[in-house]
Amino acid sequence: MTWRPVDCHAHSTFSDGELAPAEVAARAQAHGVRGSVTDHVSRDVAMSITSVGHLRAYLDALEPVDVLRGGEFCWHDDLWRELPDEIVPRFTHRIGSLHAVRLSDGSLVRAFSRRLPPGLTVGAYMEAHTESFETLAREMPIDIVAHPTLVALPFRHHDPEELWTEERETRMVDALYAAGTAFEISARYPPPERLVRRAVHRGVRISLGSDGHTFDQVADVRRPLALARAAGVADEDLYDPARHGSRTGGAPAPRRP
Numbered sequence: 001m002t003w004r005p006v007d008c009h010a011h012s013t014f015s016d017g018e019l020a021p022a023e024v025a026a027r028a029q030a031h032g033v034r035g036s037v038t039d040h041v042s043r044d045v046a047m048s049i050t051s052v053g054h055l056r057a058y059l060d061a062l063e064p065v066d067v068l069r070g071g072e073f074c075w076h077d078d079l080w081r082e083l084p085d086e087i088v089p090r091f092t093h094r095i096g097s098l099h100a101v102r103l104s105d106g107s108l109v110r111a112f113s114r115r116l117p118p119g120l121t122v123g124a125y126m127e128a129h130t131e132s133f134e135t136l137a138r139e140m141p142i143d144i145v146a147h148p149t150l151v152a153l154p155f156r157h158h159d160p161e162e163l164w165t166e167e168r169e170t171r172m173v174d175a176l177y178a179a180g181t182a183f184e185i186s187a188r189y190p191p192p193e194r195l196v197r198r199a200v201h202r203g204v205r206i207s208l209g210s211d212g213h214t215f216d217q218v219a220d221v222r223r224p225l226a227l228a229r230a231a232g233v234a235d236e237d238l239y240d241p242a243r244h245g246s247r248t249g250g251a252p253a254p255r256r257p
Contacts, residue, residue, distance in 0.1 A: 009209030038070030
């Protein structure tokens with residue numbers, strides 16, 4: 001069987017994507033990629049799936065489409081904790097996202113907010129980011145952490161060397177390894193190659209994600225694939241729910257890389 005890259009992360013009109021699920025499948029086919037629809041399932045994301053009933057309708061709509069059936073869940077929103085047992089195996093895989101970081105006082109700093117609490121330094125934010133990431137990896141029953149290096153808008157201009165110290169990178173990959181959760185190389189928010197190599201060296205599974213929302217973005221995993229290969233990952237070792245399993249039970253039991 002010929003190997004194809006798997007785009008484990010793309011969006012449709014069920015959340016904030018521009019393409020219907022069938023159009024996502026067509027874009028994946030055009031790119032020579034196995035496609036996924038992994039729409040937002042959260043009460044804290046605009047244009048998202050916000051209830052169990054809506055989620056059932058979403059999964060019903062994906063059943064006849066030639067795509068993997070995923071969902072992107074926000075760690076800080078409790079909807080992922082409320083899924084009935086019978087829904088979970090209908091996913092081929094699930095993704096967790098750190099769309100908000102919890103500070104020491106319990107408040108949240110959202111990834112797409114331009115406002116920061118007064119006096120919040122980049123060091124304090126990154127410590128909270130790392131602690132939140134560790135909690136996400138420990139608590140969420142997911143297969144992949146999406147765009148692991150996504151940070152709040154005001155900090156995105158900072159030097160990656162300042163954001164991603166050796167200690168923070170080590171804590172991140174250790175958390176993923178302990179959880180058996182894959183590290184996504186995101187086309188929209190690419191991680192530093194050093195961090196990808198650290199994850200690979202630790203034995204963390206790597207996944208590819210376009211995080212596509214538009215016609216041009218969906219299923220375009222060329223850059224993530226090139227970065228994975230540069231880090232020494234064999235094509236067949238890149239995360240594929242059909243090959244490597246899923247915690248949803250909708251695929252064979254997961255194996256540690």
